[in-house]
Every structure is written in C-alpha cells, then in structure tokens.
Amino acid sequence: xxxxxxxxxxxxxxxxxxxxxxxxxxxxxxxxxxxxxxxxxxxxxxxxxxxxxxxxxxxxxxxxxxxxxxxxxxxxxxxxxxxxxxxxxxxxxxxxxxxxxxxxxxxxxxxxxxxxxxxxxxxxxxxxxxxxxxxxxxxxxxxxxxxxxxxxxxxxxxxxxxxxxxxxxxxxxxxxxxxxxxxxxxxxxxxxxxxxxxxxxxxxxxxxxxxxxxxxxxxxxxxxxxxxxxxxxxxxxxxxxxxxxxxxxxxxx
Amino acid sequence: xxxxxxxxxxxxxxxxxxxxxxxxxxxxxxxxxxxxxxxxxxxxxxxxxxxxxxxxxxxxxxxxxxxxxxxxxxxxxxxxxxxxxxxxxxxxxxxxxxxxxxxxxxxxxxxxxxxxxxxxxxxxxxxxxxxxxxxxxxxxxxxxxxxxxxxxxxxxxxxxxxxxxxxxxxxxxxxxxxxxxxxxxxxxxxxxxxxxxxxxxxxxxxxxxxxxxxxxxxxxxxxxxxxxxxxxxxxxxxxxxxxxxxxxxxxxxxxxxxxxxxxxxxxxxxxxxxxxxxxxxxxxxxxxxxxxxxxxxxxxxxxxxxxxxxxxxxxxxxxxxxxxxxxxxxxxxxxxxxxx
Numbered sequence: 014x015x016x017x018x019x020x021x022x023x024x025x026x027x028x029x030x031x032x033x034x035x036x037x038x039x040x041x042x043x044x045x046x047x048x049x050x051x052x053x054x055x056x057x058x059x060x061x062x063x064x065x066x067x068x069x070x071x072x073x074x075x076x077x078x079x080x081x082x083x084x085x086x087x088x089x090x091x092x093x094x095x096x097x098x099x100x101x102x103x104x105x106x107x108x109x110x111x112x113x114x115x116x117x118x119x120x121x122x123x124x125x126x127x128x129x130x131x132x133x134x135x136x137x138x139x140x141x142x143x144x145x146x147x148x149x150x151x152x153x154x155x156x157x158x159x160x161x162x163x164x165x166x167x168x169x170x171x172x173x174x175x176x177x178x179x180x181x182x183x184x185x186x187x188x189x190x191x192x193x194x195x196x197x198x199x200x201x202x203x204x205x206x207x208x209x210x211x212x213x214x215x216x217x218x219x220x221x222x223x224x225x226x227x228x229x230x231x232x233x234x235x236x237x238x239x240x241x242x243x244x245x246x247x248x249x250x251x252x253x254x255x256x257x258x259x260x261x262x263x264x265x266x
Numbered sequence: 267x268x269x270x271x272x273x274x275x276x277x278x279x280x281x282x283x284x285x286x287x288x289x290x291x292x293x294x295x296x297x298x299x300x301x302x303x304x305x306x307x308x309x310x311x312x313x314x315x316x317x318x319x320x321x322x323x324x325x326x327x328x329x330x331x332x333x334x335x336x337x338x339x340x341x342x343x344x345x346x347x348x349x350x351x352x353x354x355x356x357x358x359x360x361x362x363x364x365x366x367x368x369x370x371x372x373x374x375x376x377x378x379x380x381x382x383x384x385x386x387x388x389x390x391x392x393x394x395x396x397x398x399x400x401x402x403x404x405x406x407x408x409x410x411x412x413x414x415x416x417x418x419x420x421x422x423x424x425x426x427x428x429x430x431x432x433x434x435x436x437x438x439x440x441x442x443x444x445x446x447x448x449x450x451x452x453x454x455x456x457x458x459x460x461x462x463x464x465x466x467x468x469x470x471x472x473x474x475x476x477x478x479x480x481x482x483x484x485x486x487x488x489x490x491x492x493x494x495x496x497x498x499x500x501x502x503x504x505x506x507x508x509x510x511x512x513x514x515x516x517x518x519x520x521x522x523x524x525x526x527x528x529x530x531x532x533x534x535x536x537x538x539x540x541x542x543x544x545x546x547x548x549x550x551x552x553x554x555x556x557x558x559x560x561x562x563x564x565x566x567x568x569x570x571x572x573x574x575x576x577x578x579x580x581x582x583x584x585x586x587x588x589x590x591x592x593x594x595x596x597x598x599x600x601x602x603x604x605x606x
Contacts, residue, residue, distance in 0.1 A: 065402060066327075067477060078379075079327055079377050080324070081326075081327040081351070082326075082327050083534060086476055086533075092476045093477070094477040094478055094482075095478055095479045103423075126428070126429070138374070139370075140349070141371060142351060142372035143372075145401035146423050173428065174429070178426045189422060
C-alpha cells in the first residue's frame with residue numbers, strides 16, 4: 014500500500030476496479046482510458062477498448078490524444094467506422110461506457126451542453142458528442158466528474174444524456190434499451206451508485222481520508238449515506254504500472 | 267405510424283428521397299473524367315454562400331485543411347455547419363466568420379486540449395446560432411439514411427433528453443414492438459469535404475485507418491470535394507478494390523493535397539502539430555488574434571504550399587512524420603509537455 018499518489022491515480026485505480034474481465038469498454042481520452050488499460054494489465058486482460066470514431070482493441074505504445082487518432086486502432090483488432098461501433102453498442106455488445114459531464118442530477122442524468130439558457134448560453138460546452146449515444150446504449154455507464162454544489166444539481170440546465178430520467182421505469186417508458194443506465198459515479202470524494210428502488214444516488218465508497226459529511230456538503234441534492242465501504246488505496250504495483258508502463262510521460266497525472 | 271414526440275430543432279439538409287434520386291441522376295456524372303482541380307477551383311465550383319457543409323475525418327484527424335483555407339480566402343459566408351465532432355475544422359471556419367449556423371453534435375472544443383475560445387465566443391455572443399442539437403450517432407445515422415436513400419433511420423438514442431427536444435428527430439411508436447423509438451431524418455449536405463489517403467484522378471478513394479463516418483457522408487452529400495495525400499494510378503487502387511471506401515461517382519472534385527490534414531493528424535503518416543494548435547488556441551482568445559492568425563497562415567498565403575512553408579516547411583513536417591511513427595524526439599514532443 015502506498016500513501017504517495019495523486020488524486021487522479023486514485024480515481025484511475027478505483028475506475029479500473031469497476032471493469033470486469035472479458036468485457037468491452039467504450040472510453041474517451043483521459044482518465045477512463047488509463048483505467049481501462051490498468052484493468053487490462055491487472056485483473057482484466059481480456060477487456061477490449063473501443064473508441065466511438067471506429068477504433069477497436071488498440072494495443073499502442075503510447076496514449077491517444079483524440080478519440081480518433083492512430084493510437085486508438087494501432088495494432089488493433091479493427092479500424093472500423095462510427096457506424097460499426099455505434100451499431101455494436103446498440104445491438105448490446107458494449108458493456109461499459111465512460112462519460113464525463115459538467116452537471117449531474119440525483120438520477121444520473123448529465124449535462125455537457127450549456128450552462129444557462131440554451132438559446133443564450135452563459136457557457137457553451139461541446140454538446141453530446143457520443144455521450145447521449147453511450148448513455149442510451151451501453152449496458153452500464155460509469156461517470157467520472159468533479160463534485161461540488163454547482164455540478165451536483167437538483168435541476169440540470171440541459172439534459173444532454175439520459176441517466177435514470179425521472180426515476181424508476183422511465184428509461185423503458187422512453188424506449189431506451191432495458192437494463193441500462195448509470196452504474197457508478199466517481200468523484201474526488203467517493204464512488205456513488207444508484208438505489209435499485211428509487212434510482213437515486215447513494216454513497217458506495219468513500220475515498221481515503223474523506224469525511225462522511227463532505228459528500229453532502231458538496232452536493233445540491235441529498236445523497237443517501239447509508240452503508241458504504243472505503244475505496245482501497247492504489248497498490249504499489251498499480252502505481253508502477255501507471256507511471257512506468259501506461260503513462261510514462263505523465264500526460265494524465 | 268403514431269408520432270409520440272417531436273424535437274423542435276431545425277431540420278437541416280433533409281430532402282424528399284425522390285428529389286435526391288433525381289439530383290443524383292441528373293447532376294452527378296458517371297463518366298470517368300479526370301476530376302483533378304486546384305483547391306481554389308474546387309471551392310469556386312462547389313461551395314456557395316449559405317450552403318450546408320460537412321467536413322470529414324474526426325475533428326483534428328484526417329481533415330481537409332486546404333479546402334477550409336480556400337473557403338476563408340474566398341470569403342464564403344453564411345454557411346450552416348454539420349457539427350459532427352468538428353474541432354479545428356469547425357473552429358477555423360467559425361473564427362473566420364464563414365459559418366453562421368451549426369447543427370451541433372460536438373463543437374466549440376478541442377477534445378483534451380480544452381474548449382475553443384473562438385467558437386465559444388461566437389456562440390455565447392450570438393454571432394453563431396446553434397439551430398439544432400444532435401449526438402454523434404444521430405448525425406452519422408442521418409448521413410447513413412441519406413446514403414441509403416431513405417427518409418430516416420430508427421435509433422434507440424436521444425429519447426428522454428433535451429438533446430432530443432432541441433434536435434430534428436421524432437419519437438414514434440415502433441410498429442413491431444409497440445415501444446417508443448427515435449427516428450433520425452436523412453441529411454444531405456450541399457457539400458462534403460473529405461481528405462483521403464489515396465485517390466485516383468476519377469475520385470476513387472482509399473482511407474487508411476478508421477473511416478469514421480466518411481463513407482456514409484460521401485454517399486449522402488450532394489457534392490463531394492475529395493482531397494488526398496497522394497493521387498495514384500487507378501490500377502494501384504483496382505488491385506485492392508476492397509480498400510476503396512468511396513467510389514468515383516460520389517466525387518465531384520479531386521485535389522492533390524500532401525500534408526493536407528495539417529495541423530491535424532494523418533493516421534500512419536504525420537502527427538498533430540501540437541505547437542501550431544497551441545498557437546491557434548492562444549491567438550483565438552481575441553478577435554485581433556484571429557486576424558493575426560489568418561493573415562499569417564491563410565489570407566496572407568497564396569496557397570497550401572505557402573502555408574506549409576509558413577508552419578515550418580519540410581523540417582517540421584519530417585518531425586511530425588517521425589512522431590506519428592513513434593520516433594519521438596526527446597523534448598518538445600506533443601506528449602512531453604505539461605498540457606492536459
């Protein structure tokens with residue numbers, strides 16, 4: 014066990030632990046990609062990374078910068094197209110999708126489009142990109158984002174990507190594939206899941222050194238803090254893999 | 267079919283499939299003509315003020331910079347942009363004032379490099395209007411429907427979100443399952459600009475690496491300007507016909523454009539020019555900076571050859587080729603800095 018690690022390294026090891034072996038994962042650039050690669054090098058050698066622009070199963074000696082660059086299909090299984098990847102996901106071949114967002118609500122719905130009014134935005138973000146597609150179609154969505162009162166909100170400024178919409182049953186009512194939706198939300202304070210009955214956010218893991226009260230002090234909606242565990246600290250081996258093999262240039266640290 | 271819900275985003279680029287069939291029969295040549303032209307001629311012939319334009323590749327990857335430059339040089343304006351993970355390509359056209367409207371799946375940012383100063387400024391101050399939201403799959407399936415010659419395709423996305431509310435999609439009752447399902451309307455851009463690895467003079471084109479959504483876009487657009495790193499003899503392409511992603515009859519103009527994706531990446535050939543992209547991000551913080559960039563690299567250069575000299579010429583391009591092929595210099599490489 015090491016007590017010398019960065020916040021990103023902790024998030025990466027926590028995210029990696031959520032990925033099962035023999036699974037498919039749609040990742041973007043940044044931390045989720047490191048998490049998927051770390052999972053591959055530890056407990057999930059048969060996890061396959063997929064990029065929405067068409068790259069499937071890359072095995073590149075360095076990290077991609079774009080979701081579409083050569084590193085997303087280098088020595089890969091297939092250099093396909095977006096239609097292929099989106100179709101495979103719609104047909105149920107994608108197990109996990111990683112997403113980020115500017116805002117999230119208690120049902121795990123996400124905003125990555127605007128802050129303020131849509132027609133006259135205070136801040137314009139990129140929009141859905143593949144987020145709505147991944148949030149609609151992957152079997153499980155894992156969200157990684159910064160948590161504070163302005164990002165954990167009761168009312169999103171814009172619902173870009175579906176979580177559990179208005180609560181139990183509403184994804185199916187909307188016609189989205191059954192048994193899909195956000196499974197975990199990872200922040201700098203902990204890892205949250207969603208209650209099976211209410212589909213509202215609840216604490217699952219609290220990060221090392223974080224006080225229980227911190228969770229609700231940094232959220233505009235009430236997060237259920239019942240029974241939870243402590244997130245395990247990164248092991249020396251995980252840190253070695255991240256620093257020496259996966260991201261030796263320290264792009265994401 | 268029972269329509270359950272309708273997005274109120276503007277429907278851009280939709281036409282009746284029979285209109286498209288007529289267009290493709292009457293206006294698109296099947297002749298094996300030599301379609302090679304300069305970037306200047308291609309834009310003069312096929313890009314007009316007010317067009318709906320879509321750019322191929324993926325944001326910073328395999329983009330057609332010579333055509334983007336020429337659009338700016340010729341002062342084309344009032345374009346509607348199909349914002350399908352458009353990144354540098356969109357930002358350049360928006361910053362230069364060529365675009366006034368966007369259907370946005372992913373725009374106004376440079377992926378991990380950060381939000382786009384120019385694109386955001388223009389949207390936030392109202393100079394550029396987002397007329398509809400979309401997702402990446404939605405736009406790509408809009409092109410697929412266009413290529414298929416059908417008015418829409420069904421997709422299990424969008425439903426239940428504001429992305430749907432501000433899109434041009436509809437939700438209907440699936441006549442088989444009875445469940446709600448989204449329909450995304452076909453999209454036929456007036457012109458698509460696509461950069462390929464290799465093409466022959468007729469427009470048959472090979473794309474090395476991921477095709478993104480370019481085969482769909484090429485089939486859906488009413489005009490296609492194809493640029494290619496290299497123009498090769500048809501026999502070379504015909505030796506491996508499975509590799510041809512775009513057949514010649516979809517293509518209206520062919521432009522030879524070595525290093526045409528700079529400052530973007532061309533898979534297997536050259537890497538992103540991170541220093542140049544950083545310069546772009548810095549300069550576009552202000553309108554004066556945008557002018558300075560355009561004067562230095564676009565309006566102040568005669569053509570793409572002069573631009574390539576301005577960005578560092580053969581020495582810089584050789585460095586980018588080395589980096590793409592994992593032969594990275596010790597310092598100054600794009601992954602070497604403290605960015606991200």
